[in-house]
Amino acid sequence: MxxxxxxxxxxxxxxxxxxxxxxxxxxxxxxxxxxxxxxxxxxxxxxxxxxxxxxxxxxxxxxxxxxxxxxxxxxxxxxxxxxxxxxxxxxxxxxxxxxxxxxxxxxxxxxxxxxxxxDSLTILRDLSLLQIQMRDLDGYKETRHQLFNLKPGQRQSWIGFAMSYHLLGDFDMAQSVLEEFRKTQQDRPASAPDKPYDNEHSEFLLYQNLVLRENGQYEDALRHIQTHEKDIYNKLTLAEIKYDLYMRMGTNDRAETILRDLIERNNENKKYYYMLEKCLNLTNIDDKTKLYENLMEKYPKADAPKSISLQFLTGTSFAKAIGLYLQRGFQKGVPSLFQSVKFLYATPEKVQIIDSLLATYLTNLTKYGTFETPSNIENPTEENEPATSLLWLQYYLAQHYDYLGDIKKAFQYIDQALSDTPTLVELYMFKAKIFKHAGDYQTAASWMDEAQLLDTADRFVNCKCTKYFLRANQIHTALEVAGKFTRENSSPAEYLREMQCQWFELEIAQAYRRLKKYGEALKKCHEIDRHFQEFIEDQFDFHSYCLRKMVLCAYVDMLNLEDHIKNHRFFRQAAEIAVEIYIRLYDHPPSEEDNDKNDNLANMSAADAKKLKNKLRKQQMREQQEKQKQIEAERRKKESQRHRNKEDGEEEKVKEDEIVAEKLEHCEKPLEEAMRFLQPLEDFSGNFVQTHYLGFQVYYRRKKYLLMLRCLKRMKKLDADNAKFHSCLMKFLQLVQSEPMTDERVRTLIDDELKAFGVKQGDSYRKVEEVNAEFIKNHSNSLTHRAEAAKIMLLINPADNIKAIEFVTSLDSNFIDQNLKTCSNIYESMQMGEYGSIESSTLEKYRLACGQRWPQANIFQINPTSTFDQSQPNSSCDSQINGGGGGGGATSVN
Missing domain, CATH: 1.25.40.10 (Tetratricopeptide repeat domain)
Known part of the structure; x- marks a missing residue:
């Protein structure tokens, strides 16, 4: 200063x-x-x-x-x-x-x-940085104007002044300033006409063109890009801009020429092929087929045109094309082959064709060593396929049947592949995935651990293994696995937090929530929230840097990104977890949770209670050891930091306020804390039904009628048939009927909206029982809708929940959504008391019924064990090589 x-x-x-x-x-x-x-x-x-x-x-x-x-x-x-x-x-x-x-x-x-x-330049510059940080665009324009008047000879003064108008939407003024500045730039020397400008001038020209395009001046933008084409370094961006301008002006033939050049430059970019279809106005399948045949002939090694053509081909043409595509993948041994064609599984007819081809290939490879049946079976002349083709076919078949929900066949093919090739990491990883889809997270984690032991230097496999252990709620083991790639002499959890590894923090938050350690789960959610706040604050350093280095288009993109940074799925998922937990803490304060644990111990037999106490004691010991490790690592870190700060030239970093899990769990006002996460959800993730469902739950408990009504309207707009929308509407209808409302204006507004919802006719409200019965009739084949309707039945008559329990625990193959996820959610809701007090015999009966349908799912097992007669995976692949290639029994890595 x-x-x-x-x-x-x-x-x-x-x-x-x-x-x-x-x-x-x-x-x-x-x-x-x-x-x-x-x-x-x-x-x-x-x-x-x-x-x-x-x-x-x-x-x-x-x-x-x-x-x-x-x-x-x-x-x-x-x-x-x-x-x-x-x-x-x-x-x-x-x-x-x-x-x-x-x-x-x-x-x-x-x-x-x-x-x-x-007239202090330093203060004005600092003020402008804060104004753009806070998006005070009017103030930013005034400050940049002052800086421009004080230092009109500086490039940053011109650019900052122009950008202030651009961000406010005054494109004409921004373009006028930019053009005046461009005229001040020195022309190329006549002695070196081919010498280009520097890269900063190139970026300036691209930014000037961006302003023209955003203002809708497409002809001027095209004229500008043609005039200064030789001065722009980024030829790829230049070509894409010219294509866009030609298309907007209707000059498709020139746009096609540019696209052909772009495809020549990168024939694996699918975006260019779609752009070419749009440019040629291709809507007929025959025309598309002819186009892609020519492209495949011109670029025989390119995968993109082959993959795109599979989208619109049907019948015999599709069968031929997909056959060649799959055969090529099996021959080359492409592990991601299934992922590249998974989009085809949305069409049942194409799935049948693929299934038929796979069966034919398996038969022919087993018998003859070729994909097609030899013309002369007794004396075949066709060359045999590589020996690995059968392996990758089996791997694909396992993925194929796993995706279709046939778990037994998926296990059959993956085990067959494992018995033939017990050293391929992908096979172990996918077997773990099959167990995960079957609900057996414990065995899935053990198989993923086996894959990780086969290649300890692979960071991707290590991350997958860590995630699977977290899905199995084995947090301590997951941290040990993750610690193989973290900094030495530091806690893995602390290191991953410093590195802002948000997928890990989300998974561990979900694990803590499943274990009902709500404080620890909230701590991770708050850490993710802090990460996003840091993202917003980190942009501060780039406001002056980008103007100085002239990366102006990237700077505008960054500002737009930062304005919507909290619509990222990581923040959305963390916020949803936090709001759900705070609602849970409001309904059931921690003291009640402790009483529930004591009641559970009292209801258990002496042997089961002893086992549970021992398990809890061991778990507490592990947590204490982990905390001690973190404390020791933090102490060493502080000592190292103090040693570095002995040098006078380095600024000491101030530690942020520590997030204490216990304080979060025992917060005095959970609903107010929930609003901290709910508000960004409503601002940035308003296109998700779950956002407004959580909003309704919070406002329902706070008795905010108009805010509840707003959530209902948004839910209806997104999905009027959503089961959660129905349950929220019924709760609101009952609340309006039972609670007196003093403000007549609010009552009138609510009545008008309820008429639009169809739950009020004339001056009278419809009965909740009547609307709920109609809802059940309209969605009789949906288990998800029955589960929400059962909650309304319980809301109507809290004293008698037997009928609601019988209604929700009915299992029928005619239900369109009777799957492991839906039944698991119902079972967890019953355990958490969302359907009132339930007798243990009723809960056990439902558990056994679900356990018969999904025998591997851990949630429906008292002591999780694999139902398949398979040996537990070993710590190395030696047993597989010696003839033990099989499956995996459940293991406890606790």
């Missing part, structure tokens, strides 16, 4: 020449991060002038950088009191507020500083 340009006029605030030189050194020491020297210089000044405001402020700024926040703030405030008219003290106060991430307060401080020194 520069020293003041003019000495202040307050008495005692103007330093003599010697102390003024010391103050300049103090500022320089701060800028060079030599904090100890800066403090020493500050003390020397304050010995003679203890009330010098600017020195006190600078001392506070240095102390803040060293982590002494309270002492720093005290010094800065004293500096302001002693010299309130100095722009330096206000600038320092703004810097302190910015370091505390209080951007609004920092902007106010900068504006105060500008009142004292209106």
């Amino acid at each position: 520069p020293p003041p340009n003019q000495p202040t006029q307050l008495p005692g605030q103007q330093l003599p020449a010697r102390e003024n030189g010391q103050f300049k050194k103090l500022v320089r020491f701060y800028e060079q991060k030599q904090y100890k020297k800066g403090l020493t210089a500050g003390r020397e000044i304050l010995k003679k002038f203890p009330n010098h405001g600017e020195t006190l402020a600078m001392k506070g700024l240095i102390l803040s950088s060293m982590g002494k926040k309270e002492e720093a703030l005290e010094n800065i405030r004293n500096g302001i009191k002693n010299n309130i008219t100095s722009h330096v003290v206000w600038h320092v106060y703004g810097l302190w507020q910015r370091s505390e991430r209080k951007y609004d307060e920092a902007i106010k401080a900068y504006k105060k500083a500008l009142q004292c020194e209106k």
